[in-house]
Every structure is written in structure tokens, then in C-alpha cells.
Amino acid sequence: MKPPPSSSPSSGGGAAASLLRKGRLSPYLFTLLVFIFFVAILYGEDFSCILNGQFDYLRLSPSQLTVTFSSPATAKKKSAAAALPFAVGTTAEKKCDVFSGRWVWDEARRPLYEESECPYIQPQLTCQAHGRPDKDYQHWRWQPNRCSLPSFNATMMLEALRDKRMMFVGDSLNRGQFVSMICLLHKQIPNNSKSMETNGSLTVFTAKDYNATIEFYWAPFLLESNSDDAVIHRISDRMVRKGSINKHGKHWKGVDIMVFNTYLWWMTGLEFKILQNSFDDEEKHIISVSTEDAYQMAMKSMLRWVKKNMDPNKTRVFFTSMSPSHGKSIDWGGDPKGNCYNETTLIQDPSYWGSDSRKSIMRVIDKVFGKSRVPITFLNITQLSSYRKDAHTSIYKKQWNPLTPEQIANPTSYADCVHWCLPGLQDTWNELLFAKLFYP
Incomplete structure (x- = not known):
């Protein structure tokens, strides 16, 4: 300059x-x-850049949504030699976008663990145990276009977590990422030195020798909602209470690495119900706003909570973007009556994105995060996961209710095209988390 x-x-x-x-x-x-x-x-030049505020925001191009988000300049400029907490280095090419790339077949190094070796996987995600006949979905590795992901190092991760807490907060998709992380780590821990306990919304995996915990907290909207019961939460008439993030947030304080997600539960239609007063009040004051406005309110609440409660010099905060579903084969040129059932191949179109509703939510994230100085690392797993119509649990999971004869005759009718088999796609999410944690 x-x-x-x-x-x-x-x-x-x-x-x-x-x-x-x-x-x-x-x-x-x-x-x-x-x-x-x-x-x-x-x-x-440095002075000018400080004044202008170097900041990589989420950027949405007209033809395709591309997300790049990193910590704000204020954190980077405190010291030329200062690194983000937990960072040990950078990627070989600093400008490499690890979220842009392709899936490559890798039978030698995938999967990263065996389903039968990880006792912590819920029966909703154990596809092999529930009869899935193929294993191809386990052998794909994500390859960024201009660099390679660092190999996931369980020992390094555990050492970084010594005397610390890592927490995943969100819905069942974030719980899948939480379980994937435990599966990636637990073999390094002796059997008598690890435990997992659930108490209401909180599940805690403890690595005793490290005095470390990896936790999951059920909060599908982040805000207080009528779907907060960790077991009984299948409510069609969903609503959240405005300005209520502290209801859950009080359980998150003291966490060193936080991974948020929230998306799927907001998708109830064009509008969403917001409670203005308390769920305990006999007369409830409810307004309806657009889904985008409701989601924006939650994002702003999350950012305010992070700013108030997380120390950017000691802690790291991540936000995992929307996990795509594959409920309509017609979206990728398939049978108009089909979905992810019986799908064993990847979507090859590099520009495939999915539903328009997903794009509208990405624009909300762009708008809210783009104006914020709160240091959150964005894990853009959306598009790379969109190619993976093969990786869902489909019909190969525990069914909580007995199937009807009509369902048995038509497997497409009860295929789960939202959740993912483990091992599988969500291990890649954690490889990306590992890369951004240590090599931002």
C-alpha cells in the first residue's frame, strides 16, 4: 500500500x-x-490494514455459495508472533481452502476405525450391525484442491485436551460428530481410564488419565425451546423463547473448545414461532416470523454469549454449518419417487448444492457473522457433505417403532436420509475440525 x-x-x-x-x-x-x-x-501497510480490519468473512457468490470464515483481525494483530489457542502451525499453503476439493477412494487408510471397535456409537448409526450390505461409504477420503488435510493424530488431540473440556452443543447431527470424535480417540485410552455418562441433556465422555472431558449438550435450537427434552422432543409445533440462550449457556461455561451447530430443527416451513414470555406462563405471547429471521435471532444470541463467556486468548469456538439431507432423488437427477435408500455412489456434479432453503440460511450466516468481530471458526461441511448421498443411515439403523407392512414393502418410506453411518462422513468433519484447531 x-x-x-x-x-x-x-x-x-x-x-x-x-x-x-x-x-x-x-x-x-x-x-x-x-x-x-x-x-x-x-x-x-500494516497500520492501514489494522485500521481497515482484515477479516475473512463468509462470502456468497451468485452462482455458488462459497464460505470462508476465520478469526477476526483483532485477534491476529495483537502480536505478530501470537497464535490462536491450540494452534501449532499453519497449512502448507496458507490460502488453501480445505473445504473446497473432491472425494477420493482410499481403501488403504479408510475407515479410521471399525464400527465394531467403538462401543459408543448409538444404534441409530451402526449401519453394519443393522444389515447394510456394502462398506463403500467408509472408504472415501476428502482431498482439498490445493493442499492435504493433516492426518488425525489421536495422541496429539488428547494431549491438547489435558485438563480441559471440549463440548459439542446442538442437535443429533452434532451428537454424531461428538460420537465420531470419541471413536477417533478412545483406542488410545485404557479401558479402566475412560467412561461415558448421560444426565439429561448432557453426555460426558471422560479420559481420566488426561483429566479431560468430551461432552455433548442437547440444545437443538441453542435457545430455550419446547424441544429441549433430550429424550421426548419430537414436537411438530416447535417454538423457541426469545433471548433465552442463558437457559442452556450456564452449562457451557468453562469449556475450552466449543463446537456449535443448529439448523435442521428450524426447517418447519416459511415461518417459525417465537415465544415472547416464559414457557411457564399460563398465557403465552407468541409471534410468527420468517424462518430466516428466527434463525438470525439465534445466531446473534450465540455470538453475544460467546463474546461474553469465551476468552479468545484461551479458548476456541467452532460453528459447524448445515448438514445436508438427501430426501429427494430428483434433486440430483434420480427417480422422482426415490431418496437416499439404496444409494451407494456419490453425486459427481461439483456444483451440486441442494435445496434453496439451505442457501437462504447460509445467507443469514453470511449476514450475521459478516458483521461480527467475535472469533468463531466456521466449519463449512455443507457442500462436501452434499455429494455424499451414499453415506446416510437409510434403513440400516434401530427402528424405535415397529414397521408396518406397508413400510416394509416400501423401504423408501422409512429411510433416514438425515443422519450418517459411523464410521463415515462425520469422521471427515472431525478431521477438518482437527486441521482448523491445530493448523488454522
């Missing part, structure tokens, strides 16, 4: 000398001014 013509060393020095000759400046003040001036020239 070039300085203005009037700010050249010769003209600046001459002006200061002229003032000195007129007796308006002492020799000491003159020396100080010249020193400051030359420093400004040498580091003018």
Missing part, C-alpha cells in the same frame, strides 16, 4: 525542519516526530 504523495520522507522531514527553524518545536520533539514518521512509512 503506497503512502500519499505528501507523505514522502523528504517532504515530511522538510516540514518538520521548517517548524523547528521557526522555533515551534524542541529538538527532542522534532526527533520524536521524525522517528514516528519513518515508522509509519515502513509499516504503513
Whole structure:
């Protein structure tokens, strides 16, 4: 960045000398001014960038939604040598977008663990145990276009978590990422030195030798809602209470690495119900707003909570973007009556994105995060997961209710095209989390 013509060393020095000759400046003040001036020239670009605020926001192009988000300049500029908490290095190519790439077949290194070796996977995600005949979905590896992801290192992750707490907050999709993380780590921990307990909305995995916990907290909207019961939450008439994030947030304080998600439960239609008073009040004051406005309210509440409760010098906060579903084969040129059932191949169209509702929510994130200085790392798993119509649990999961003869005759009718088999796609989400945590 070039300085203005009037700010050249010769003209600046001459002006200061002229003032000195007129007796308006002492020799000491003159020396100080010249020193400051030359420093400004040498580091003018840095000063200007600090004033302008270097910040990589989420950017949405008209043709395709592309998300790049990183911590704000204020955190980066505190010290030229200062690194983000937990960081040990950077990617080989700093400008590499790890979320842009392709899936490559890798039978040698995938899966990262076996389903039968991880006792913590819920029966809703154990596809092999429930009869899935193929394993191809386990052998795909994400390859960024301009670099490679660092290999997931369980020992390194556990050492970083020593005496610390890591928490996943959100819905069942975030719980799947939480379980994936435990499966990636637990083999490094002796059997008598680990435990997992659930108490209401909170599930805690403890690595005793490390005095570390990896936790999941059920809060599908982040805000207080009528779907907060960790077991009984299948409510069609969903609503959230405005300004209520502290109802759950009091359980999140003291966490060192936080991973938020919220998306799927908001998708009830064009409008969403907001409770203005308390769920305990006999007469409830409810308004309906657009889904986008309701989601925006939740995002702003999350950012305010993070700003107030998380120390950017010691903690890291991540937000996982929308997990795509594959409920309509017609979206990728398939059978108009089909969905993810019996799908064993990937979507090959690199521009495939999915539903328009997903785009509208991404625009909300762009708008809210783009104006914020709160340091959150965005894990953009949406598009890379959109290609993976093969990786859902489909019919290969525990069915909580007995299937009817009609359902048995038509597996498409009860296929789960929202959740993901483990091991599988969500292990890649954690590889990306690992990369952004240690090599931001």
C-alpha cells in the first residue's frame, strides 16, 4: 500500500525542519516526530490494514455459495508472533481452502476405525450391525484442491485436551460428530481410564488419565425451546423463547473448545414461532416470523454469549454449518419417487448444492457473522457433505417403532436420509475440525 504523495520522507522531514527553524518545536520533539514518521512509512501497510480490519468473512457468490470464515483481525494483530489457542502451525499453503476439493477412494487408510471397535456409537448409526450390505461409504477420503488435510493424530488431540473440556452443543447431527470424535480417540485410552455418562441433556465422555472431558449438550435450537427434552422432543409445533440462550449457556461455561451447530430443527416451513414470555406462563405471547429471521435471532444470541463467556486468548469456538439431507432423488437427477435408500455412489456434479432453503440460511450466516468481530471458526461441511448421498443411515439403523407392512414393502418410506453411518462422513468433519484447531 503506497503512502500519499505528501507523505514522502523528504517532504515530511522538510516540514518538520521548517517548524523547528521557526522555533515551534524542541529538538527532542522534532526527533520524536521524525522517528514516528519513518515508522509509519515502513509499516504503513500494516497500520492501514489494522485500521481497515482484515477479516475473512463468509462470502456468497451468485452462482455458488462459497464460505470462508476465520478469526477476526483483532485477534491476529495483537502480536505478530501470537497464535490462536491450540494452534501449532499453519497449512502448507496458507490460502488453501480445505473445504473446497473432491472425494477420493482410499481403501488403504479408510475407515479410521471399525464400527465394531467403538462401543459408543448409538444404534441409530451402526449401519453394519443393522444389515447394510456394502462398506463403500467408509472408504472415501476428502482431498482439498490445493493442499492435504493433516492426518488425525489421536495422541496429539488428547494431549491438547489435558485438563480441559471440549463440548459439542446442538442437535443429533452434532451428537454424531461428538460420537465420531470419541471413536477417533478412545483406542488410545485404557479401558479402566475412560467412561461415558448421560444426565439429561448432557453426555460426558471422560479420559481420566488426561483429566479431560468430551461432552455433548442437547440444545437443538441453542435457545430455550419446547424441544429441549433430550429424550421426548419430537414436537411438530416447535417454538423457541426469545433471548433465552442463558437457559442452556450456564452449562457451557468453562469449556475450552466449543463446537456449535443448529439448523435442521428450524426447517418447519416459511415461518417459525417465537415465544415472547416464559414457557411457564399460563398465557403465552407468541409471534410468527420468517424462518430466516428466527434463525438470525439465534445466531446473534450465540455470538453475544460467546463474546461474553469465551476468552479468545484461551479458548476456541467452532460453528459447524448445515448438514445436508438427501430426501429427494430428483434433486440430483434420480427417480422422482426415490431418496437416499439404496444409494451407494456419490453425486459427481461439483456444483451440486441442494435445496434453496439451505442457501437462504447460509445467507443469514453470511449476514450475521459478516458483521461480527467475535472469533468463531466456521466449519463449512455443507457442500462436501452434499455429494455424499451414499453415506446416510437409510434403513440400516434401530427402528424405535415397529414397521408396518406397508413400510416394509416400501423401504423408501422409512429411510433416514438425515443422519450418517459411523464410521463415515462425520469422521471427515472431525478431521477438518482437527486441521482448523491445530493448523488454522
